[in-house]
Amino acid sequence: MQQNPSTLIILILIPLLAWRMYSRFKRMVGRQHLSKLRPWITIAVFPLLLLLIGAAALPNPEHLWLLAAGVLAGSLLGLFGLSKTRYEATEEGLFYTPNAHLGIALSLVFLARIAFRFVQVYGAGPAAPRGNDFAHSALTLCIFGLLAGYYIAYAVGLLRWRYRALADTRCAQESVSATRSS
Numbered sequence: 001m002q003q004n005p006s007t008l009i010i011l012i013l014i015p016l017l018a019w020r021m022y023s024r025f026k027r028m029v030g031r032q033h034l035s036k037l038r039p040w041i042t043i044a045v046f047p048l049l050l051l052l053i054g055a056a057a058l059p060n061p062e063h064l065w066l067l068a069a070g071v072l073a074g075s076l077l078g079l080f081g082l083s084k085t086r087y088e089a090t091e092e093g094l095f096y097t098p099n100a101h102l103g104i105a106l107s108l109v110f111l112a113r114i115a116f117r118f119v120q121v122y123g124a125g126p127a128a129p130r131g132n133d134f135a136h137s138a139l140t141l142c143i144f145g146l147l148a149g150y151y152i153a154y155a156v157g158l159l160r161w162r163y164r165a166l167a168d169t170r171c172a173q174e175s176v177s178a179t180r181s182s
Contacts, residue, residue, distance in 0.1 A: 017114060021107065021110075021111055029098065029100040029103040029104060030097070031088075031095055031096075031097045032095065032096055032097070032098070033093055033094070033095055034093070034094040034095065034096055034158060034162055038155075039155035039156075039158050039159045039162075040155075040159075042151050042152065042154075042155035043152060043155050043156065043159075046148040046151055046152050047148075047152065049144075049148065050067070050071065050145070050148050053067065053141065053144065054067060057136065057141060059136075060136060060138075062138070063136070063137075063138045063141050064141075066138045066139075066141050066142040066145070067141040067142065067144070067145040068145065069142060069145065070141065070142040070143060070144065070145020070146040070147075070148075070149060071145040071146075071148060071149035071152075072145075072149060073145075073146055073149065074145060074146040074147060074148060074149025074150035074151075074152075074153065075149040075150070075152065075153040076149075076153075077102065077106075077146070077149070077150045077153075078149060078150040078151070078152065078153025078154040078156075078157065079153055079157070080102070081098060081099055081102045081150065081153075081154055082153070082154060082157035082158075082161075084098075084099035084102065085097065085098050085099060085157075087161055087165070089165045089168070089169065094161075094162055094165055094166075096158065096161070098154075106146075106147065106150060109143060109146070109147075110143070110147060113139070113140060113143045117137075117140070
């Protein structure tokens with residue numbers, strides 16, 4: 001039996017997507033050690049992706065409004081998520097626990113869009129065009145904007161908390177040192 005190339009791609013992509021969804025879900029709902037590097041990567045990569053995708057969507061200016069609306073909604077969700085996050089400054093380091101409900105909801109939105117796109121591309125039959133129309137899909141742009149806005153706002157909030165927590169720790173250490181020396 002001869003395997004169709006698209007069937008092989010599906011067989012490779014399904015485990016990869018399942019693994020990425022599991023790691024995304026785990027990262028969005030469990031207690032996390034605050035990395036020194038991950039928020040900075042998020043702050044660097046997502047705006048760059050937004051610019052590239054926005055440039056690709058220029059032929060459809062109405063889609064840019066949906067991308068911008070998604071970014072705004074995602075930023076507001078990020079601020080809401082930060083207010084629902086539990087922060088811990090321990091001797092082992094800085095930890096945070098994101099809101100599980102928000103993490104699950106964002107993961108499901110992402111998964112639903114991937115599943116819809118999968119059905120759209122591979123369920124349309126062999127005669128359907130298979131071009132990459134990521135930047136031409138208003139729904140995809142809106143969802144990407146939502147996720148990008150959320151991750152950027154959340155990363156900025158985590159960095160702000162990190163700097164406050166480290167400043168508080170330094171002040172506490174200085175206070176203890178001053179008390180011991182007097």
